[in-house]
Amino acid sequence: MALSSSSRVYDCIVVGAGIQGSFTAYHLAKNQKRTLLLEQFPLPHSRGSSHGQTRIIRRAYAEDFYTNMMDESYQLWADLERESGIKLYRKTGLLVIAPSGNEEFESICKNMEQKKIPWERFTKDQLMAKYPEFILNPEDVVCCDNNGGVLYADKALRSVQEQFQRMGGVIQDGQKVKNIKPGQVVTVTTTSDIYEAKNIVITAGPWAQKVLSPIGLELPLKTLRINVCYWKEKIPGSPGLLQNFPAFLGVNLNGEEHEVYGLPCQEYPGLIKICFHGGNEADPEERELQTKPPQIPDIQILCNFISKYLPGLHPKPAVIEQCMYTNTPDSNFILDYHPLYKNIVIGSGFSGHGFKLSPLVGKILSELSMGKEPAYDLTPFRITRFKTQSASL
Numbered sequence: 528m529a530l531s532s533s534s535r536v537y538d539c540i541v542v543g544a545g546i547q548g549s550f551t552a553y554h555l556a557k558n559q560k561r562t563l564l565l566e567q568f569p570l571p572h573s574r575g576s577s578h579g580q581t582r583i584i585r586r587a588y589a590e591d592f593y594t595n596m597m598d599e600s601y602q603l604w605a606d607l608e609r610e611s612g613i614k615l616y617r618k619t620g621l622l623v624i625a626p627s628g629n630e631e632f633e634s635i636c637k638n639m640e641q642k643k644i645p646w647e648r649f650t651k652d653q654l655m656a657k658y659p660e661f662i663l664n665p666e667d668v669v670c671c672d673n674n675g676g677v678l679y680a681d682k683a684l685r686s687v688q689e690q691f692q693r694m695g696g697v698i699q700d701g702q703k704v705k706n707i708k709p710g711q712v713v714t715v716t717t718t719s720d721i722y723e724a725k726n727i728v729i730t731a732g733p734w735a736q737k738v739l740s741p742i743g744l745e746l747p748l749k750t751l752r753i754n755v756c757y758w759k760e761k762i763p764g765s766p767g768l769l770q771n772f773p774a775f776l777g778v779n780l781n782g783e784e785h786e787v788y789g790l791p792c793q794e795y796p797g798l799i800k801i802c803f804h805g806g807n808e809a810d811p812e813e814r815e816l817q818t819k820p821p822q823i824p825d826i827q828i829l830c831n832f833i834s835k836y837l838p839g840l841h842p843k844p845a846v847i848e849q850c851m852y853t854n855t856p857d858s859n860f861i862l863d864y865h866p867l868y869k870n871i872v873i874g875s876g877f878s879g880h881g882f883k884l885s886p887l888v889g890k891i892l893s894e895l896s897m898g899k900e901p902a903y904d905l906t907p908f909r910i911t912r913f914k915t916q917s918a919s920l
């Protein structure tokens with residue numbers, strides 16, 4: 528295959544047009560960098576982690592570094608709304624529900640208090656008055672991140688890609704990256720072309736390890752199949768369930784170690800999205816094939832949760848769709864250089880909570896790629912935190 532006739536050397540090639548790669552490309556283009564965004568599937572697609580209509584946005588984190596990053600992330604979401612003229616964020620409030628004394632819950636409250644984020648604790652009576660559809664266990668406690676809410680995910684992905692192209696960025700979709708040859712100028716071979724760039728950023732979602740192994744990097748990533756479940760109201764048109772439903776996180780409820788989360792009705796009339804935060808390991812190429820018996824009974828845990836906490840919903844999912852998480856052992860992201868090549872930057876391991884932060888993640892990855900110092904301490908996101916990482920060629 529000859530080097531593409533259209534290709535002068537790009538300033539940067541971004542591999543993977545999910546939300547993280549698309550925002551990285553957008554920030555590079557904002558900095559006048561000649562940027563190519565490569566995607567293996569024809570766009571839009573639903574094979575990775577960024578599809579679907581909604582994601583939760585919140586500052587309610589137990590880790591203060593994420594809460595700190597959310598200020599700028601909200602501003603960047605507002606920038607994209609302004610540039611595209613499309614509403615991408617809906618404020619609904621985000622409830623956090625946990626058993627009394629739960630450490631994560633207390634850290635979230637402490638963090639919101641210290642950062643002076645608009646939030647409140649609800650007594651059970653206050654919760655009943657505002658959200659009567661929730662029935663709590665006697666030992667449960669609740670707080671609300673008042674500016675939490677919903678991001679319109681598909682619209683956001685489309686908007687950021689359109690703004691990237693409007694600034695002169697190039698997207699080539701339906702081209703899988705087959706080979707990356709490191710060097711001062713990196714050569715990227717896809718299924719149909721060859722490109723060159725001074726820098727590349729790899730944001731390949733659940734395919735990250737498949738892209739990174741041939742360039743000598745093994746990371747402790749796990750890819751999980753996520754069952755995205757939608758639940759039907761028992762009595763059609765119940766006002767609390769359809770009109771005033773908040774986003775929520777349930778932490779360690781019903782004696783479970785796991786988290787569940789939910790969002791207001793959006794995708795399907797009369798159905799509410801409530802999911803288990805996690806899933807069973809699966810290769811992204813075999814997402815629909817149940818090759819091993821599931822180790823975590825995620826759907827059963829959700830059915831138990833719905834029966835107890837939201838009895839106005841049928842305790843069996845009406846629709847189940849699939850998505851993927853790419854998890855690190857500590858659930859923190861990877862935002863770093865390839866240990867051997869300074870001109871290869873990696874954004875990975877978003878562990879099921881990366882969408883809300885994607886405008887800032889894209890900014891940070893673009894800054895790393897441009898050799899600029901990001902304004903945030905990237906220690907929690909460095910590759911060197913893993914004992915099992917290896918880089919060799």
Ligand SMILES: Cc1cc2nc3c(=O)[nH]c(=O)nc-3n(C[C@H](O)[C@H](O)[C@H](O)COP(=O)(O)OP(=O)(O)OC[C@H]3O[C@@H](n4cnc5c(N)ncnc54)[C@H](O)[C@@H]3O)c2cc1C
Nearest residue numbers: 543545546547567575576577583704732850877881882883
């Ligand atoms: C069900 C579900 C619910 C979630 N809820 C929330 C939430 O409420 N709030 C929140 O903040 N986050 C949430 N997340 C997490 C968030 O959606 C992800 O962190 C984010 O979408 C990850 O984006 P990405 O760009 O890293 O991955 P992806 O979207 O998977 O993008 C990677 C892209 O790289 C492409 N690619 C891979 N290999 C190649 C190759 N060789 N050549 C070319 N292209 C390639 C893929 O095709 C893909 O398009 C949720 C995730 C899921 C699955």
